[in-house]
Structures are given as structure tokens and as C-alpha cells.
Amino acid sequence: AQSVTQPDIHITVSEGASLELRCNYSYGATPYLFWYVQSPGQGLQLLLKYFSGDTLVQGIKGFEAEFKRSQSSFNLRKPSVHWSDAAEYFCAVGSYNTDKLIFGTGTRLQVFP
Amino acid sequence: NAGVTQTPKFQVLKTGQSMTLQCAQDMNHNSMYWYRQDPGMGLRLIYYSASEGTTDKGEVPNGYNVSRLNKREFSLRLESAAPSQTSVYFCASSGRSQNEKLFFGSGTQLSVL
Numbered sequence: 699a700q701s702v703t704q705p706d707i708h709i710t711v712s713e714g715a716s717l718e719l720r721c722n723y724s725y726g727a728t729p730y731l732f733w734y735v736q737s738p739g740q741g742l743q744l745l746l747k748y749f750s751g752d753t754l755v756q757g758i759k760g761f762e763a764e765f766k767r768s769q770s771s772f773n774l775r776k777p778s779v780h781w782s783d784a785a786e787y788f789c790a791v792g793s794y795n796t797d798k799l800i801f802g803t804g805t806r807l808q809v810f811p
Numbered sequence: 812n813a814g815v816t817q818t819p820k821f822q823v824l825k826t827g828q829s830m831t832l833q834c835a836q837d838m839n840h841n842s843m844y845w846y847r848q849d850p851g852m853g854l855r856l857i858y859y860s861a862s863e864g865t866t867d868k869g870e871v872p873n874g875y876n877v878s879r880l881n882k883r884e885f886s887l888r889l890e891s892a893a894p895s896q897t898s899v900y901f902c903a904s905s906g907r908s909q910n911e912k913l914f915f916g917s918g919t920q921l922s923v924l
Contacts, residue, residue, distance in 0.1 A: 741915025792910045799909035801853035
């Protein structure tokens with residue numbers, strides 16, 4: 699069965715600092731992996747997704763994520779965080795043969811000036 | 812570009828009351844979804860519609876009904892609201908499946924007293 703874990707409920711960083719949000723998944727085959735961002739009072743927006751190929755995926759707003767099969771991870775990174783990045787971030791795992799998407803519980807990012 | 816429009820944005824119900832959440836998309840998408848978001852639980856799929864005229868249960872369908880009125884509109888009905896249905900509800904759409912980019916509405920915050 700698919701599952702996804704986001705170990706960090708809340709992360710606080712200073713503006714300009716680097717960021718890494720952790721995501722671990724459980725799935726028997728090669729998963730489809732996603733990162734979504736939710737700004738306050740808004741719906742979710744897709745940041746990036748991984749289906750196959752290059753394990754380093756570039757997304758919108760300067761974010762990237764790296765698929766590491768050996769660690770069952772798909773961590774989200776950004777080299778320099780902006781105050782506008784304060785939001786909640788959700789990792790999700792899907793599969794190629796079913797229309798089933800499992801969301802993680804989210805990581806809330808707070809950015810201090 | 813409106814994208815996915817949900818109404819209402821806020822609603823307070825008494826236990827036992829009924830209501831319908833409306834959702835419409837203008838992207839000619841085939842698939843539409845209803846999720847609920849609860850603290851510490853991420854997003855959970857309530858019902859989905861893979862195409863006009865079809866609906867299927869998701870992870871947490873009990874207490875809800877849906878109608879895919881046409882390709883654009885997908886409504887969620889609570890026949891007899893319960894306090895456990897207090898949540899934030901999101902409608903989303905995609906071309907074909909959850910493994911494609913999901914487009915989300917801005918959500919409905921529902922409180923059942």
C-alpha cells in the first residue's frame with residue numbers, strides 16, 4: 699500500500715537561508731511523486747512532480763526535489779528562501795496503474811526576516 | 812482565468828442540517844475531486860468523478876453524496892451534517908487523473924455545531 703510521511707510538522711527558517719523539507723514514501727514500484735504548496739486561505743498549487751528519468755526535478759518558484767530510491771525519499775529544496783515562501787507544503791505519492799494519490803500530513807514553513 | 816471555483820467560502824451548520832457545496836471548473840477537465848483537509852491529516856479524498864456521468868467513492872465517503880451535473884460542475888452534499896464533518900473542503904480538477912496536475916479551488920471552511 700502507498701503511504702507518505704513528512705516527519706517535520708513545522709519548520710522555521712530565516713529569509714535567505716536554504717531549505718530542505720523531508721518526504722519519505724512507501725510503495726512497491728516506482729512511485730509518482732509530487733510536491734504541492736498551500737498559501738494561507740488558498741487551495742494547493744503544484745510545485746513539481748517526478749514520474750521517471752532524471753532524479754533531480756526542477757519546479758516553479760525556484761524549488762527542486764531529488765528522488766532517492768535507496769532512501770525512499772523525495773526531499774524538497776530551495777537554496778534561498780523568500781518571505782513569500784511561508785506556506786504549508788504537502789508531499790504526495792501516486793502510482794502509474796491506479797488513480798490513487800496519497801497526501802502527507804504537511805509541513806508548515808515559517809520564514810523570519 | 813477562473814480555474815476552479817467553489818462556493819460558499821464559509822458555512823456554519825447545526826447538527827442534522829443539510830447543505831450542498833458547489834464546484835465548477837472552466838478548463839474542460841474530465842476528472843473532478845472532492846477532498847477534506849483536517850489538521851494533522853493532510854488531504855483525504857471523499858469522492859471523485861473520472862468523467863461526466865460517473866462518480867466513485869474515495870477514502871472517506873461516508874456521510875456525503877456527490878453529483879456530476881455536467882462536465883463543468885461537481886457538487887458535494889451533506890444530507891445530515893455531523894460535528895465530525897467540520898473541516899475544510901477542497902474541490903479539484905485534472906485532465907484525466909490525480910497523477911496529472913491537480914487544480915484546486917480555494918476551499919470551503921465548514922463548521923458543524
